Amino acid sequence: MNALFLAGEGVILRVSQTTASPSQAVWLMAQLALRGIRVPRLLNQGPIRVGDLAVFAIERIQADGDVDWVAVGEQIRRVHEWPVSEVRGNYPLPLCDDFPWWNTAAVLADVDDLLDGAARAGLIAAIHAHGDWRSRVTERVVCHGDVHPGNIIQSADGPVLLDWDLACHAPAAWDHAMLMTWSRVWGGDPSAYERFASGYGQSMHNDPLAQSLALMRNVTATLMRLRAGRADPSAADEAQSRLRYWRGDPDAPAWRAQ
Numbered sequence: 001m002n003a004l005f006l007a008g009e010g011v012i013l014r015v016s017q018t019t020a021s022p023s024q025a026v027w028l029m030a031q032l033a034l035r036g037i038r039v040p041r042l043l044n045q046g047p048i049r050v051g052d053l054a055v056f057a058i059e060r061i062q063a064d065g066d067v068d069w070v071a072v073g074e075q076i077r078r079v080h081e082w083p084v085s086e087v088r089g090n091y092p093l094p095l096c097d098d099f100p101w102w103n104t105a106a107v108l109a110d111v112d113d114l115l116d117g118a119a120r121a122g123l124i125a126a127i128h129a130h131g132d133w134r135s136r137v138t139e140r141v142v143c144h145g146d147v148h149p150g151n152i153i154q155s156a157d158g159p160v161l162l163d164w165d166l167a168c169h170a171p172a173a174w175d176h177a178m179l180m181t182w183s184r185v186w187g188g189d190p191s192a193y194e195r196f197a198s199g200y201g202q203s204m205h206n207d208p209l210a211q212s213l214a215l216m217r218n219v220t221a222t223l224m225r226l227r228a229g230r231a232d233p234s235a236a237d238e239a240q241s242r243l244r245y246w247r248g249d250p251d252a253p254a255w256r257a258q
Contacts (some may be wrong), residue, residue, distance in 0.1 A: 006060070024200075028167070032164075044057045067159055069192050178214070186255045
């Protein structure tokens, strides 16, 4: 988990609990920039360490218009073309399915008391239909891990990709999945994914694995909002809103990113 603090007009302080050497994050940002991928510029050579916290000074990027999704797709393609062998040993690259929230059976059991029968049935049906996605993965690449509008900012020089904490070794569809339902479920720009796919050089709308990942990402997003809602009333409200989708409510509202 991270926290961001504004420090003057041009600096953001990013504070995070360290799960790996902060020097690896410095290496990753430098290597991505060398490959033509726009990332936030670090203003200090290394982080300040305070106990188990690391503090980075990062250039504050001023938003400049709508996101150029074609350019985002082009950049994600470069990420996927980066040989995994060049990353391993320099930066943690876990399998995408090793993140704990992808143990859907355990998370579903943890929030079962918060579910009504119809919502539970909808979620379980989705998991039964698409939860076997791991068995269908045949190839993995370096992935950003969390491509969605909240992690992109359009600068004067083009889109900048933020938040690489979930970088992982995953099928290429992993970085397509969130945008594939961005319009239909999240109420976002209906042209965003098509433009992203154009820049990437391939649409995955008809790819069965990508379709499963798109749906399963929404399953996990719902379950994690339910879990967060035990301590956060706004998360609880959003979780209840999302459950209307799983009940099959035709008037279910668009989801809100939090």
